[in-house]
Amino acid sequence: MQGRVVEQVSPISNVHIDIFENGKLIDTRDSHNVLTNTGRKWLRNLCRAVSFSSADSHEQGWLSAADVITAERPRFIGLGVGGILTSDSSTFYGTQEELTTVYTVEDHIQITSSPTWLKEIEPSPDSNTEALPDDYTLRFIANILESEVSFFNNETRSGETVGPTVRVSEAGLYLSGATPTEDLSPTSNNATRCIAYNTFEPVPFNPKISIRLEWDFRW
Numbered sequence: 635m636q637g638r639v640v641e642q643v644s645p646i647s648n649v650h651i652d653i654f655e656n657g658k659l660i661d662t663r664d665s666h667n668v669l670t671n672t673g674r675k676w677l678r679n680l681c682r683a684v685s686f687s688s689a690d691s692h693e694q695g696w697l698s699a700a701d702v703i704t705a706e707r708p709r710f711i712g713l714g715v716g717g718i719l720t721s722d723s724s725t726f727y728g729t730q731e732e733l734t735t736v737y738t739v740e741d742h743i744q745i746t747s748s749p750t751w752l753k754e755i756e757p758s759p760d761s762n763t764e765a766l767p768d769d770y771t772l773r774f775i776a777n778i779l780e781s782e783v784s785f786f787n788n789e790t791r792s793g794e795t796v797g798p799t800v801r802v803s804e805a806g807l808y809l810s811g812a813t814p815t816e817d818l819s820p821t822s823n824n825a826t827r828c829i830a831y832n833t834f835e836p837v838p839f840n841p842k843i844s845i846r847l848e849w850d851f852r853w
Contacts, residue, residue, distance in 0.1 A: 649805065649832045652846040663834045667849075668732040673829030676809065679703040708829065709810035710752035711776040711847060712818045713783065715790055716741030717804035717833035727792050730804070732833055738825040739806045742791045742818035745782050751824070752814040753778055755849075767850075774807060774849040783839045791819055801836035807849050 651663040669677075682703045699705060715721070717740055720728030730740035745753045756775045758765035765773045784798045806818070812827040819825065830849065837845060 648850045648852075649834065650848045650850070651834065651837065652848075653837055654844045654846070655842050657844075661837075663837065665832060665834050666732075667830055667832035668734055668736065669830050670736050670828055671734045672737065672826065673807075674734065676704065676706065676829050706809040706811050706827075708755065708774050708807050708849075710754055710808040710812050710814065711774070711778075711849070712739050712742060712752050712806040712808055712824070712828070713745060713778070713802050714739035714742045714804040714806075714818070715794075715796065715801055715836075716792075719833045719835055720803045721801040721836040725792070725794055726790060730831075730833070732831055736806075736828065736831040737820055738818045738822070738828045739804050739831070740791075741804075743783065743796065743800060743802070744788050745778065747785050747787070748815070750814040751817050752808060752812055753782065754814075771850055771852045774851070776847045776849075777844070778847065779844050780839070780841050784841050784843065791817065798841055800839040802839055802845075803836040804831070804833045805847060805849075806831050 649665050649667050652659055653661040683701050685701050687701060716727040716730060718731045720726050727741040730736060742751055744751055753776045756762060756765060758772060765775055767773060783800050786797050787795055788797065788800060789795050806828040807830040808824060809827040809829060812824045816822050816824055
């Protein structure tokens with residue numbers, strides 16, 4: 635009996651970060667990340683339908699909101715100074731690895747002093763070719779400015795005031811049901827919306843540094 639070659643198709647996700655100083659590219663970060671259990675459950679529910687009551691009445695075959703389990707989409711990026719690659723595990727929370735059981739970033743920071751804790755990604759219509767680099771990849775892009783992270787009194791979840799110098803070492807990808815004005819602590823609503831998590835060598839934010847974060851999902 636001849637053996638079979640079975641091609642496995644599963645989502646692969648990677649994170650790329652460009653680091654700019656005064657608008658000039660000075661460094662990059664490239665790494666794999668983990669799709670959390672929240673993300674795996676979301677993907678399952680995205681493919682489900684509770685009924686097809688509206689599909690037959692439309693030539694296109696699309697379903698109404700009443701027929702689907704979830705209409706949420708990835709919408710936000712959250713940042714932190716924690717994770718296993720934190721710059722200072724004696725000061726910040728720094729034990730979290732890239733595991734499917736992760737719920738949220740470990741030691742969140744604010745993005746803008748408003749305050750908000752989440753940065754909205756770029757939408758991905760057909761015209762946004764950067765977000766759609768090929769037929770099997772969707773790229774979630776967030777451009778994070780100096781002023782959005784590097785400001786006085788930016789406080790971490792661990793209670794440290796990091797001020798204008800912030801060494802960012804983790805990121806989470808959050809669904810559209812997350813609330814930007816709510817923090818990212820494990821007891822928050824946002825902790826039920828983190829579908830992917832990444833830790834990386836710290837990026838030293840200061841008033842001259844900005845980043846472009848690209849989170850790829852490839853099937």
